Amino acid sequence: MLHNPITSLETLAVHAGIGEFNYRPVVPPIYQTSTFSFESASDGAALFADEKHGYIYTRMGNPTVDALEQCVTQLEGGHKALTCGSGMAAIHTTLAALLQIGDHVVCSDAVYGPTTTLIQTILGPLGIESTFVDTSNLDAVRRAIRPNTKVVYVETPGNPTLVITDIEEVCKLAHECEALVVVDNTFMSPILQQPMRFGADVVVHSMTKFLNGHADVIAGVIIVKNQTRYEQFRKVLNQLGGVLGPFEAFLVHRGIKTLALRMDRHTKNAMIVAKFLVNHPAVEWVRYPGLKSHPQYEVGRKQMLGAGGLISFGLKGELVAGREMMNALRLCTLAVSLGGVETLIQHPATMTHASMGREARIQAHITDGLVRLSVGIENVDEIIADLAQALSKATQPAPMAKIVVQKADPQTQGVHNAVL
Numbered sequence: 001m002l003h004n005p006i007t008s009l010e011t012l013a014v015h016a017g018i019g020e021f022n023y024r025p026v027v028p029p030i031y032q033t034s035t036f037s038f039e040s041a042s043d044g045a046a047l048f049a050d051e052k053h054g055y056i057y058t059r060m061g062n063p064t065v066d067a068l069e070q071c072v073t074q075l076e077g078g079h080k081a082l083t084c085g086s087g088m089a090a091i092h093t094t095l096a097a098l099l100q101i102g103d104h105v106v107c108s109d110a111v112y113g114p115t116t117t118l119i120q121t122i123l124g125p126l127g128i129e130s131t132f133v134d135t136s137n138l139d140a141v142r143r144a145i146r147p148n149t150k151v152v153y154v155e156t157p158g159n160p161t162l163v164i165t166d167i168e169e170v171c172k173l174a175h176e177c178e179a180l181v182v183v184d185n186t187f188m189s190p191i192l193q194q195p196m197r198f199g200a201d202v203v204v205h206s207m208t209k210f211l212n213g214h215a216d217v218i219a220g221v222i223i224v225k226n227q228t229r230y231e232q233f234r235k236v237l238n239q240l241g242g243v244l245g246p247f248e249a250f251l252v253h254r255g256i257k258t259l260a261l262r263m264d265r266h267t268k269n270a271m272i273v274a275k276f277l278v279n280h281p282a283v284e285w286v287r288y289p290g291l292k293s294h295p296q297y298e299v300g301r302k303q304m305l306g307a308g309g310l311i312s313f314g315l316k317g318e319l320v321a322g323r324e325m326m327n328a329l330r331l332c333t334l335a336v337s338l339g340g341v342e343t344l345i346q347h348p349a350t351m352t353h354a355s356m357g358r359e360a361r362i363q364a365h366i367t368d369g370l371v372r373l374s375v376g377i378e379n380v381d382e383i384i385a386d387l388a389q390a391l392s393k394a395t396q397p398a399p400m401a402k403i404v405v406q407k408a409d410p411q412t413q414g415v416h417n418a419v420l
């Protein structure tokens with residue numbers, strides 16, 4: 001338990017949510033049990049009637065899971081949190097709690113691929129309407145909001161284009177129309193961005209990524225602002241059932257202890273790698289929130305405390321060169337996911353964002369040549385040496401190809417030249 005008012009995120013990451021357990025352990029124990037016995041029949045009845053605090057059944061609550069929820073709540077500056085079995089379970093629970101038949105959701109067009117698929121192919125047939133827009137464009141958000149819009153769902157920076165949405169401005173627009181704003185904060189973690197400070201109503205995370213940080217758990221979390229919302233979400237999560245198990249909760253809580261340290265190293269390494277890529281002759285464009293060339297660099301500076309560990313870039317030799325480079329890497333690992341201690345590289349158009357279809361990808365500027373890099377905490381010189389040797393093996397482009405491609409996609413802006 002924290003007795004002094006502690007506000008720094010570094011200290012909270014280490015101490016928040018430790019709780020008070022029998023025998024005074026320094027780390028919350030793993031309550032690996034599905035159910036809890038009642039002292040008496042009336043005790044069980046009191047627990048069910050919510051007249052007494054305690055535990056009944058792990059889908060409805062578990063001390064190890066509670067400890068993690070308290071930790072994440074404090075880091076995000078929310079009221080309470082609900083952990084889920086995956087980031088997708090957190091997103092599904094959130095949307096299921098907030099949307100009913102006939103309602104409409106406005107969603108960032110550059111979001112985690114399965115989020116698009118969830119909204120379009122699972123919620124769509126249940127009668128929930130959706131519009132996908134570039135939420136970095138406030139006019140587009142304004143135009144997309146309708147009388148039946150209940151949720152504006154924002155991922156910032158967006159996956160995988162790293163487009164940045166102004167959380168504060170989108171919240172103003174949405175709140176004028178009585179819509180709630182949900183922010184997927186996975187790419188930043190609460191160390192680098194706290195969306196509720198800018199008005200967000202609900203924050204979700206895939207804790208599989210930076211929060212756990214060690215690529216060994218699938219987990220998600222929802223953070224809410226008040227007790228009414230918490231009760232509403234808890235009921236939905238209880239019925240949908242996508243909860244987190246105690247062992248996973250223990251692992252994520254353990255991972256969070258080093259979150260501030262890791263985010264610092266991810267950000268420092270990514271900045272150095274981004275600059276290396278910008279200056280590399282085989283690289284066509286680089287998008288990283290820490291570079292002044294990023295189209296929403298100023299918005300990022302307003303709401304982010306650091307640029308994070310993700311970089312997207314395209315090669316002059318396009319998809320073919322990208323594949324050659326990815327196959328030549330030795331240290332950087334070819335795998336989806338992100339936010340772990342190891343550097344991972346992947347190709348969204350054929351991997352994480354394949355399911356959304358090419359048309360939707362092009363609308364969201366997810367071009368076929370885009371490569372996504374999650375920069376780890378390794379020695380940065382060794383990351384760069386690996387990228388350099390792999391890039392040297394990638395085919396250089398035919399000069400004509402580039403001209404044709406630039407004409408084919410006039411929408412691209414700034415450094416974000418399309419590579420088809």
Ligand SMILES: *Cc1c(COP(=O)(O)O)cnc(C)c1O
Pocket residue numbers: 086087088089112155159184186187205206207208209218219220
């Ligand atoms: C990975 C990810 C998700 C989904 O999380 P899972 O834990 O894989 O279900 C959602 N949003 C973002 C931004 C992600 O990177």
